[in-house]
Amino acid sequence: MNLTADRFKDNVRVALDDDQLQRALTHVRSNFIERRAKAVDALPEFEALREAARAVKDHALTHLDLYLEAYETRVAESGGHVHYAETAADARDVILNICRKAGARTVTKGKSMIAEEVDLNNHLEAHGVEPVETDLGEYIIQLRGEVPSHIIAPAVHVNQDQVEADFRRVHTHLAAERDLAEPTSLLAEARGVLRDRFLAADVGITGANFLVAETGTSIIVTNEGNGDLTQILPRIHIVIASIEKIVPTLEDATTILRLLARSATGQDMSVYTTLSTGPRRPDDPDGPDEYHVVILDNGRTAMLGTEFQDMLRCIRCGACMNHCPVYHAVGGHAYGATYPGPMGQVLDPAIFGLKATHDLPNASTFCGRCESVCPMKIPLPKMMRHWRDKEFERGLSPAPQRWGIRAWAFLARRPALYRLATGLMMRALGNLGSDRGRFQMLPFAGGWTAHRDLPAPEGRTFMSAYRAKAQNKGRKT
Amino acid sequence: MSGRDVVLRKVRRALGVTGEEAARRSAVAERLKKSEPNIIPERGKRDREGRVALFREMAEAVSATVERVAASDDVPTAIARYLREQNLPAAFRAGADPAIGALPWDREPNLTRLSGASDGRDTVGLSCAIAGVAESGTLVLVSGPDNPTTINFLPDAHIVMLSADDIAGDYETVWQRMRERFGAGKAPRTVNLVTGPSRSADIEQTLILGAHGPRALHIIVVG
Numbered sequence: 001m002n003l004t005a006d007r008f009k010d011n012v013r014v015a016l017d018d019d020q021l022q023r024a025l026t027h028v029r030s031n032f033i034e035r036r037a038k039a040v041d042a043l044p045e046f047e048a049l050r051e052a053a054r055a056v057k058d059h060a061l062t063h064l065d066l067y068l069e070a071y072e073t074r075v076a077e078s079g080g081h082v083h084y085a086e087t088a089a090d091a092r093d094v095i096l097n098i099c100r101k102a103g104a105r106t107v108t109k110g111k112s113m114i115a116e117e118v119d120l121n122n123h124l125e126a127h128g129v130e131p132v133e134t135d136l137g138e139y140i141i142q143l144r145g146e147v148p149s150h151i152i153a154p155a156v157h158v159n160q161d162q163v164e165a166d167f168r169r170v171h172t173h174l175a176a177e178r179d180l181a182e183p184t185s186l187l188a189e190a191r192g193v194l195r196d197r198f199l200a201a202d203v204g205i206t207g208a209n210f211l212v213a214e215t216g217t218s219i220i221v222t223n224e225g226n227g228d229l230t231q232i233l234p235r236i237h238i239v240i241a242s243i244e245k246i247v248p249t250l251e252d253a254t255t256i257l258r259l260l261a262r263s264a265t266g267q268d269m270s271v272y273t274t275l276s277t278g279p280r281r282p283d284d285p286d287g288p289d290e291y292h293v294v295i296l297d298n299g300r301t302a303m304l305g306t307e308f309q310d311m312l313r314c315i316r317c318g319a320c321m322n323h324c325p326v327y328h329a330v331g332g333h334a335y336g337a338t339y340p341g342p343m344g345q346v347l348d349p350a351i352f353g354l355k356a357t358h359d360l361p362n363a364s365t366f367c368g369r370c371e372s373v374c375p376m377k378i379p380l381p382k383m384m385r386h387w388r389d390k391e392f393e394r395g396l397s398p399a400p401q402r403w404g405i406r407a408w409a410f411l412a413r414r415p416a417l418y419r420l421a422t423g424l425m426m427r428a429l430g431n432l433g434s435d436r437g438r439f440q441m442l443p444f445a446g447g448w449t450a451h452r453d454l455p456a457p458e459g460r461t462f463m464s465a466y467r468a469k470a471q472n473k474g475r476k477t
Numbered sequence: 478m479s480g481r482d483v484v485l486r487k488v489r490r491a492l493g494v495t496g497e498e499a500a501r502r503s504a505v506a507e508r509l510k511k512s513e514p515n516i517i518p519e520r521g522k523r524d525r526e527g528r529v530a531l532f533r534e535m536a537e538a539v540s541a542t543v544e545r546v547a548a549s550d551d552v553p554t555a556i557a558r559y560l561r562e563q564n565l566p567a568a569f570r571a572g573a574d575p576a577i578g579a580l581p582w583d584r585e586p587n588l589t590r591l592s593g594a595s596d597g598r599d600t601v602g603l604s605c606a607i608a609g610v611a612e613s614g615t616l617v618l619v620s621g622p623d624n625p626t627t628i629n630f631l632p633d634a635h636i637v638m639l640s641a642d643d644i645a646g647d648y649e650t651v652w653q654r655m656r657e658r659f660g661a662g663k664a665p666r667t668v669n670l671v672t673g674p675s676r677s678a679d680i681e682q683t684l685i686l687g688a689h690g691p692r693a694l695h696i697i698v699v700g
């Protein structure tokens with residue numbers, strides 16, 4: 001994976017000037033929001049389900065060690081294998097070893113953000129195993145040599161004409177004069193090309209939306225059916241999931257399922273919710289001979305028991321980014337780490353380190369829409385603030401910002417001086433801006449005035465206006 | 478130390494626990510044993526006919542087609558008619574489910590029935606669902622020789638038989654029936670919850686039916 005979060009501000013400039021991207025982002029701004037709102041309105045119990053789902057995950061997290069043990073016992077009973085991976089490198093090694101032992105040449109993949117997080121494709125490729133993405137969006141970005149720009153709609157930054165150009169470039173075995181003007185013909189072409197890859201693959205790798213301790217079951221949720229073909233056709237099925245996917249029972253998974261698709265795409269249920277338990281049974285005519293689950297930590301245990309634990313409730317629905325004004329403006333790639341949008345701004349620093357990602361928790365207006373739509377009620381803005389605190393403590397923020405905050409703190413602790421200084425400043429700005437009522441340029445405020453005017457102050461501070469009002473009132477009574 | 482021990486030790490250190498606490502262990506054991514429902518939406522809480530009607534409404538809302546026949550003896554004719562209307566070949570693949578085998582296929586001598594798992598060359602597949610879920614119009618199919626999982630995904634059109642008696646209001650009812658049938662803590666290799674035919678919205682958010690799974694899903698409710 002190409003971590004560019006340390007160049008976040010440059011990425012943003014590029015994104016704002018990218019016409020194709022800006023055109024594609026218009027679909028995010030309208031479709032996701034309307035569809036979710038409609039689905040939520042149609043289910044009176046939605047709010048109560050949010051509370052129940054939060055309780056399920058909180059319980060699972062505070063008993064995580066015991067549920068992991070219960071889960072792995074059930075997987076073993078059903079003939080499957082559980083592997084634990086402390087780091088991304090461990091996960092890559094476990095998976096490559098399984099592929100090598102099987103003599104695998106091609107691997108089909110269902111959509112998995114954990115596989116993106118551990119940069120699995122590059123690792124497999126570097127060791128002679130060809131990974132084939134089978135989700136349409138993932139397939140498109142694999143052809144383009146890109147990473148997902150959205151956790152449930154990986155190719156949301158790509159427009160239809162670009163997909164057509166990519167298919168013509170790569171599918172050279174098909175007639176050059178074929179008609180690809182409609183999305184339906186593009187989908188049909190991908191279906192045909194990938195069908196052959198499904199049938200030829202040696203190993204299938206999927207993610208998991210849930211690991212159910214009660215039965216040792218992994219659950220995936222998809223619309224295309226690619227995840228299912230990935231796991232029933234090859235000889236080996238590998239599931240890669242992170243530790244916090246554990247839920248106690250099928251009832252608990254169901255509670256969260258009622259929130260997941262509604263929050264993500266506005267569906268009541270995704271088309272395919274698939275429960276997988278172990279390898280093919282003795283009398284089964286299909287299904288994999290081997291079933292492996294790779295359970296990844298990669299920084300998550302360091303969030304447990306801290307102010308970041310609530311983030312481990314996240315079910316990856318994407319509602320936070322779908323409703324985020326910053327995501328709407330810059331898209332997912334600008335964030336420069338695996339997870340974009342508000343959930344990524346909290347999770348990426350925990351996974352990739354704050355040093356490389358410290359701009360991300362700052363890329364927020366704190367409007368709070370992310371938290372208000374989060375089905376798991378994760379306090380995303382609050383946790384971004386925790387990261388900002390840590391950024392300041394560790395001296396990672398830029399020097400002018402740190403000095404500015406120090407200067408402000410010096411004044412704020414001395415109320416008389418603070419009132420004097422702000423009073424002088426407001427009077428000066430009020431005088432300077434009195435003729436036009438706004439500033440087009442102002443020293444130290446270029447970040448603001450480059451994009452919009454700064455309204456000129458009235459000339460008085462809030463404190464002095466308040467005092468004057470209070471005195472007036474006193475006189476009247 | 479194995480990856481397992483490292484990760485479990487880190488989890489326990491973070492939570493400030495040893496894993497031996499009796500209260501925690503019994504809380505987990507109880508929850509797993511009881512499998513209690515959390516909140517079940519009112520939507521599915523109806524009588525038998527109400528559940529059938531809701532199932533149909535929800536399945537049709539996600540582009541499945543639904544027809545109801547009075548008895549299982551009517552199924553072969555319903556299948557033959559559907560295939561004719563859709564311009565599909567008069568052939569399909571199905572597993573060894575006795576409920577399919579027992580149907581009066583001699584009434585439709587032109588229908589060809591292939592058995593076993595699908596290898597991707599079948600145009601039409603036929604399965605029996607163990608249940609339907611009214612609240613979302615969802616089919617519940619389980620793997621095994623009776624209904625091979627490949628039939629759910631590889632054919633272009635998927636026809637599913639579902640007994641009206643097996644339509645539950647909610648998922649929780651189905652899980653309870655599964656526990657009775659397969660044993661507590663156990664599950665078949667694959668349980669497919671299917672809600673409509675396959676689709677994708679990955680190109681400019683335009684919803685298109687027929688991604689990698691079936692392009693059409695036809696449900697025959699029996700009884």
